[in-house]
Amino acid sequence: MTTESKSVVNQELILAARKGLVPVRQHNRLGGFGNMLRKELGQWWGTRTWWVQALIWVLLLNGVSTIVMLTEAFTPGEKLQEVVQTFLPMAVGIVGIGAVITVQGAIISEKELGTAAWIMSKPSSRSAFILAKIIAYTVGFSICAILIPSTIFYFEMRWLISASLPWMPFLAGVAVALLNLLFYVILTLTLDTLFSSRGPVAGIGIAIIMTGLLLKGFIPQQVLLLTPWLFPDLSGALALEMPLPSVWFVPILAVSCWIILMTAVALWRFGREEF
């Protein structure tokens, strides 16, 4: 910058400074991240979204598992296994579908409405825009759809069937459900950056989940290991400390890699978006 241009550097910032306003720190890669994250979280926690979501998932997940807990057909030992094998696979499969349905359009709608262009006309980075959405949706969904129902489930189990499940293995099972959720949130947001209408986004997301739920038996094991499709079984097995195959961690590593790859694709694609 020339000396003269420095001398005129932002007359208005000088004016603002005179008025005592403190400019934000300048981050080129993550400019505006804090502000956007706060706004995204506000959309979850500052509105009725959080309790509506929490209510839906508690009714759905805890409702079904409560019915199983109250069923007389099982012995106490079988019942513990049955309720855990009901709750955690549901928390993996159905919450994944819920995430795809809720998250689809999160970016597309902003592109359509023009709010994304408005935000990008401010000193904000495109990466920050995507990361704020990933974090806010993951945090919101994790708490409302997995952590709240899981906590209720854990204590309900002790109360209704007097079964004590060690909390560490149970948390491991819940962690698998969280990883699965993160996978579908990021998958949906990535598809949102790639498409300009919601149809393909929801279609692809749900097709991936349904393939895992319905066609798992027809898919070679080597392929299954690279997907989140084994997570329903894995989450239950981890929580119940059942014997696991030696490659049990491969899907976890593979899905973690997918998450990193999809995030990179989303950042790259949104970085090239033309408004």
Added chain:
Amino acid sequence: MNTSNGNVIHTQGLSKAYKGVQALHGLNLEVPRNSIYGFLGPNGAGKSTTIKMLLGLTRPTAGKALVFGRDINQESLAVRRRVGYLAQDPRYYEHMTARQTLRYTARFFYRGPRDLMEARIEEVLELAGLEDKADRSIKGFSGGERQRLGIAQAQVNYPDLLILDEPAASLDPQGRHDVLTVMETLRKYTTIFYSTHILEDVQRVSDSVAILNHGKLIAEAPIEELLNGSGSAAVYAVTIKGDASQAQKRVAGQPWVQSLSAEANNGLTAWQVSVSDEEAAEDQMLYLILEDRSLRVKSFGRKTHNLEEVFLNLVREENSK
């Protein structure tokens, strides 16, 4: 380029093509500091494309542009820190109120103190005439109210450059008047680069004008120059009472007169005299007319075009090429 030559925006051969369609052809613009610069053109001329490129919302396919001496591609964030932008159809988060929207905007620029940020928000709300709607959800806002909110959010950071895309398009006459007044007030603090279809507004407030057609710059000049018909012969308009036929012969015979057209109506004769030498015309024309003592000159002056005329002529000429 730097800001030392007084230009806030400088573009050189700026071009944009979308899927083979050339939206902008080699645009060269110089927008002087503290000017109000009108950017005109019919729909699809490339105005919004240019604005979006300046803001880093879309990338040029060729050429370059500097804003405050900074490259719009390499230093877009630094540019945007000093710019306020109002989109053509401004849209905001519907669940927020006007105040929340301004607070959200302000946080991209400032991190505190909270009371001073709130004071600034109050200030821009007042400037845009939205004080009484500050805490209403944007969902219920009319087009005009959204436009006002757009103007407020564009100013929250005391911008050095305000880029307004059709700022008065959806406003009623009072709203339009208010926007123009705000623009005139801000002139001493900032440069205003705005696109519009409302030529009357441009003529009222702009210092300089650029006219774009089919992605090509067809005119760029200070408004006075454009209205006076720069480059072409000066035209004087004279209204005379009485029989002006002899006077017409005298004037038309002068070497500095290129053409003279006369039109009689209700005992008045209106002349349009095209001249090659303005000084001679201003020194001699009235004397030549008034040699005839029976004539009265009701008006005399250099004819200025109105912007609409200039605009339409230029676009027509360009389209006929």
